[in-house]
Amino acid sequence: MKLTRRERREWRMVLWIGVGSAVISGYFGFAIAPEDEHPVRAILLGVMTSLLIATPISIIEARRAHGGFLRPLRRLPLALYFAIKVAFYLVVIVFGLVMSRWIAAWTADREISLDAVFGSSLVFAVAMSVLGNLIFEVGGLLGFGTLKNLLTGRYVQPRREQRVFLLIDMRNSTGLAERLGPVRFHELLNWFFRDISDAALECDAEIHKYVGDEAILTWPTDRVLAEGACLACPFILQDIIARNRDQYRSRFGVVPVFRAAVHGGEIVAGEIGDVRREIAYVGDTLNTTARLLDAAKAAGQDVLVSADLLQQVHLPSELRALRLPTLEVRGRSAPLGIAVLQRSASGGEALDQAAQNSLGQEDDEQHQKHPVD
Numbered sequence: 001m002k003l004t005r006r007e008r009r010e011w012r013m014v015l016w017i018g019v020g021s022a023v024i025s026g027y028f029g030f031a032i033a034p035e036d037e038h039p040v041r042a043i044l045l046g047v048m049t050s051l052l053i054a055t056p057i058s059i060i061e062a063r064r065a066h067g068g069f070l071r072p073l074r075r076l077p078l079a080l081y082f083a084i085k086v087a088f089y090l091v092v093i094v095f096g097l098v099m100s101r102w103i104a105a106w107t108a109d110r111e112i113s114l115d116a117v118f119g120s121s122l123v124f125a126v127a128m129s130v131l132g133n134l135i136f137e138v139g140g141l142l143g144f145g146t147l148k149n150l151l152t153g154r155y156v157q158p159r160r161e162q163r164v165f166l167l168i169d170m171r172n173s174t175g176l177a178e179r180l181g182p183v184r185f186h187e188l189l190n191w192f193f194r195d196i197s198d199a200a201l202e203c204d205a206e207i208h209k210y211v212g213d214e215a216i217l218t219w220p221t222d223r224v225l226a227e228g229a230c231l232a233c234p235f236i237l238q239d240i241i242a243r244n245r246d247q248y249r250s251r252f253g254v255v256p257v258f259r260a261a262v263h264g265g266e267i268v269a270g271e272i273g274d275v276r277r278e279i280a281y282v283g284d285t286l287n288t289t290a291r292l293l294d295a296a297k298a299a300g301q302d303v304l305v306s307a308d309l310l311q312q313v314h315l316p317s318e319l320r321a322l323r324l325p326t327l328e329v330r331g332r333s334a335p336l337g338i339a340v341l342q343r344s345a346s347g348g349e350a351l352d353q354a355a356q357n358s359l360g361q362e363d364d365e366q367h368q369k370h371p372v373d
Contacts, residue, residue, distance in 0.1 A: 158270030307337025
C-alpha cells in the first residue's frame, strides 16, 4: 500500500522523535544511574524507557489530525485541552517507567523498586512531555516551517527570494455562509483547509497563511520548477475533494469548489510585527497573483497561471495550458501574459469570448480579501 505524503511525514516525525528521545533519555539514564549500575545497562534502560513513553505519544500526536479521541477535545479552550493531554501523557509516562523498571528488575533477577531514580525519571519525563506539547501546539499554530525560521532567525533581516505562490479561493463562499450559517460554514471551511493541507503535503508546499476563505501556498523557486508541482497542486486538491465528496454531502449538503492562481517571481521575506510576529512576503509577485485570482473569477475559469511562470516551469504531462488575452495589472508597466490550466483529457472547448474580453479590462475596485494590494 502506497503511503501519502502526509502519512510519510507522520512516520518521519515518529522516527525522529523516537531517535531524539532515545538519545536524550539514554544520556539521562547514564547520568542518574547509581554507582553500582553498569553504564551500558543504565543507557539501555534510558533508551527502553524512552521507547515505551515517546513512541505512543509521538504516534498520537502525528495521527491526531485523522481523528481519534483527541480531535473532539480540540474544541475545548487551549489551556484545558493542553491540561488534558498532559494528564493523559502522565499516565503513559508512569506506565512506561514502571514497565521499564519491571523489565530491568526481571532481567537482573531482583525486586522492582520505586526509588529516588524513579522520581527523577518521572520529573524528567513530565518535563519532556510538557516541552514536546508546547512545540507541537506552537508549531500547529504557526506552522513548523515558520517556527523553525523564527527560532533560527532566518528572516530577522529582510532578504530577497525567488518564490512561486498558489492562491486558492473557495467559490460562492458568501452564499454558502448564508445557507449553512456561520458556525457550520466555519466547520466547512476547516474541512476545506484540511484538504488543502493534504494537497500541500503531496506537493511539498508551505502553507503561508489563511485569509478568510482563501489559502496561500508557496514554494522556493529553485525547488519547484523542474517538477511542476505548483501547477499540479490545484488538480491534486480537486482529486482529494472528490474522494471526500460523500462526507461533504453527508455533513454539509454541498461539495466545495474553488478557483486558483499561480505566479512566481522575486519577493522580500522578513519578520514583521512587534506584539505578534510573523514572516511576511512583500512585493509585486504576491500582488500580481492576487490580481490573477480576480481574473480567474472574471473569466469563469478554475485555474490560471502567468505566462512568465509557465515559461520557466515544467508542465506536467497530464495538464495543458491554453493561452488567454493579456491581463492589465495595476502597477506593472507591461501587460501580464496568462493561461488557463486544464487536465489534458478535459476536452478542447473554446473559451467564452466575453470572459476573455473581460480579462483585458482594468479593475479599479480594491480587492478586499488581499491585504497585499
